[in-house]
Amino acid sequence: MPNHQAAAWHNITQEASHSPSNPTTSSISSTAAYVSKNTSFGQWIQLGLIGAVLETIRRISLAVYTKIFNTFFVTVTLQDIHTGQDISMNMVTYWVSGWLGQFPSWSRPRDMHLGAKSISDSLVDISPESLKLEDSFTCSPSVDVPVTFWYKGHWIRAYRGTVDDKSFYYPVSTFTLCILAWNKKILNELLLEAKLKYEKSKASYQTVAVSAPNAGWRYMTRGRRPFESVVLDPGVQEYLHEDALDFMLSKNWYASKGIPFRRGYLLFGPPGTGKTSVIQALASKLDLPIFIISLTRPGMDDSSLAQLIAAIPEKAIALMEDIDVAFSHAMNRRDLGEEDEIKEPGNSTKAAEDSKPSQPSSLTSKVTLSGLLNALDGAGAQEGRLLFATTNKVSSLDPALCRPGRMDVHLELKLASKYQARKLFRLFYHPDIEAKDSDKDSAEHGDPDDLYAKAEINRHQKLSCQLSIEEVETLAERFAAAVPEREFSVAALQGYLMTYKIRPREAAVEIEEWVKKQKPRGAAKIV
Numbered sequence: 001m002p003n004h005q006a007a008a009w010h011n012i013t014q015e016a017s018h019s020p021s022n023p024t025t026s027s028i029s030s031t032a033a034y035v036s037k038n039t040s041f042g043q044w045i046q047l048g049l050i051g052a053v054l055e056t057i058r059r060i061s062l063a064v065y066t067k068i069f070n071t072f073f074v075t076v077t078l079q080d081i082h083t084g085q086d087i088s089m090n091m092v093t094y095w096v097s098g099w100l101g102q103f104p105s106w107s108r109p110r111d112m113h114l115g116a117k118s119i120s121d122s123l124v125d126i127s128p129e130s131l132k133l134e135d136s137f138t139c140s141p142s143v144d145v146p147v148t149f150w151y152k153g154h155w156i157r158a159y160r161g162t163v164d165d166k167s168f169y170y171p172v173s174t175f176t177l178c179i180l181a182w183n184k185k186i187l188n189e190l191l192l193e194a195k196l197k198y199e200k201s202k203a204s205y206q207t208v209a210v211s212a213p214n215a216g217w218r219y220m221t222r223g224r225r226p227f228e229s230v231v232l233d234p235g236v237q238e239y240l241h242e243d244a245l246d247f248m249l250s251k252n253w254y255a256s257k258g259i260p261f262r263r264g265y266l267l268f269g270p271p272g273t274g275k276t277s278v279i280q281a282l283a284s285k286l287d288l289p290i291f292i293i294s295l296t297r298p299g300m301d302d303s304s305l306a307q308l309i310a311a312i313p314e315k316a317i318a319l320m321e322d323i324d325v326a327f328s329h330a331m332n333r334r335d336l337g338e339e340d341e342i343k344e345p346g347n348s349t350k351a352a353e354d355s356k357p358s359q360p361s362s363l364t365s366k367v368t369l370s371g372l373l374n375a376l377d378g379a380g381a382q383e384g385r386l387l388f389a390t391t392n393k394v395s396s397l398d399p400a401l402c403r404p405g406r407m408d409v410h411l412e413l414k415l416a417s418k419y420q421a422r423k424l425f426r427l428f429y430h431p432d433i434e435a436k437d438s439d440k441d442s443a444e445h446g447d448p449d450d451l452y453a454k455a456e457i458n459r460h461q462k463l464s465c466q467l468s469i470e471e472v473e474t475l476a477e478r479f480a481a482a483v484p485e486r487e488f489s490v491a492a493l494q495g496y497l498m499t500y501k502i503r504p505r506e507a508a509v510e511i512e513e514w515v516k517k518q519k520p521r522g523a524a525k526i527v
């Protein structure tokens with residue numbers, strides 16, 4: 001304090017101490033007088049008061065705004081399907097995101113997030129002319145870009161956001177809907193409509209989930225595969241269907257016997273014999289979603305596998321394709337510490353090969369056999385699911401994996417029989433099947449403005465009129481007679497017929513020549 005101020009302060013306190021009246025009051029008033037005389041200190045106090053008033057106003061207005069907002073708006077936040085762990089909530093988000101897609105404003109922002117509409121390998125091969133943005137991709141607004149629209153007289157503001165969640169490597173994406181409404185009735189209506197829309201689309205599309213990098217599931221759709229479009233030997237398809245259906249209807253029976261409510265199928269056989277196709281067709285027939293587990297996906301390890309499998313819901317198909325590939329690289333019995341286990345008879349050379357140390361590679365799976373077995377039937381494993389595994393080399397699989405309880409049904413799909421060749425030919429050219437399928441397709445997937453779809457229907461109708469049923473039967477017999485038993489895969493025969501798509505008569509005549517040409521290629525069995 002400067003000297004002259006100190007002197008003044010001293011005088012004030014002196015005067016106050018000698019005052020005959022109330023000493024305290026005079027001391028305060030003297031202090032106040034000093035403060036008001038001292039300009040810089042007074043300004044600080046004024047500033048502080050103004051700040052406090054402004055902060056109070058801000059808080060009050062925020063509280064009023066929140067109160068009004070909560071009174072007039074219903075707000076719901078959903079976790080993004082790509083990162084969600086709760087499978088049923090993921091489904092709700094899936095419905096809602098599909099429902100949002102119907103509003104033009106949802107795909108109108110210029111700042112967009114692009115996603116693939118369906119699992120389609122053909123997406124990468126698609127020609128520039130046929131690539132249609134709206135057909136191949138889903139467009140949604142980027143994070144924090146709000147979109148507004150009206151629904152049943154209610155104004156809705158929707159936006160995507162992110163929240164940090166310690167259990168994920170990345171921020172978790174969210175969908176938020178702010179609905180101008182007095183009560184939650186409209187939210188129920190909205191969710192119901194979204195679910196019905198999803199159910200309707202499910203009639204023509206199959207839900208497929210693939211594992212996402214953060215150990216969650218990523219949902220997609222693809223066209224359903226008709227069960228009849230798979231040609232297997234007599235009774236095989238029917239057996240699979242009946243067995244799977246019987247399992248789905250036996251929950252209480254399993255519970256009463258204390259048997260875990262799970263069923264595993266191992267489909268094995270040469271490539272192109274229809275292993276994957278029959279699983280897809282069965283899933284479509286039983287209306288079950290398929291969860292594709294890729295054991296060789298980079299970054300997949302025992303814990304992420306267990307997490308993924310535990311998140312598969314009841315009434316679903318878990319599919320592990322080419323399970324031998326994961327095995328031959330990284331998984332063998334040594335992972336279990338069971339080297340003394342009895343080897344399969346006649347498999348000693350194979351076993352010796354398996355016990356050689358395998359070289360670590362960046363492509364190898366980090367999943368161990370024990371990790372896989374635990375995930376399949378350990379404490380956290382989900383009940384009520386059908387597990388399908390496919391392999392070309394059944395002998396390379398560990399017996400622990402193939403034992404009943406894990407793989408209850410072992411089914412070999414062989415190279416094509418004459419029966420299959422005949423059935424495949426019929427499938428390609430039978431007028432009834434052609435007409436039925438094209439009508440069904442146009443009804444289900446039909447976009448009335450799609451010129452390609454219209455042209456395709458016309459073309460199929462014309463073609464189907466070309467042949468009578470009797471003629472197709474005769475040609476199918478001729479075709480089957482020329483195809484040697486169990487030497488070609490159905491995929492190879494399908495490839496041949498594809499080149500004669502609109503020339504059934506030539507297809508039946510020229511097959512002999514084709515078979516002769518294929519054989520000298522050194523392949524006794526063409527897959």
Ligand SMILES: Nc1ncnc2c1ncn2[C@@H]1O[C@H](COP(=O)(O)OP(=O)(O)OP(=O)(O)O)[C@@H](O)[C@H]1O
Pocket residue numbers: 229230231232269270271272273274275276277278390391392490491492494
């Ligand atoms: N039995 C079949 N019935 C109908 N189509 C089949 C059959 N087998 C193969 N195909 C056709 O061949 C192609 C490959 O079939 P798919 O992928 O089902 O064979 P896969 O046995 O799973 O082969 P891989 O072992 O190489 O995975 C598909 O286009 C499918 O339509």
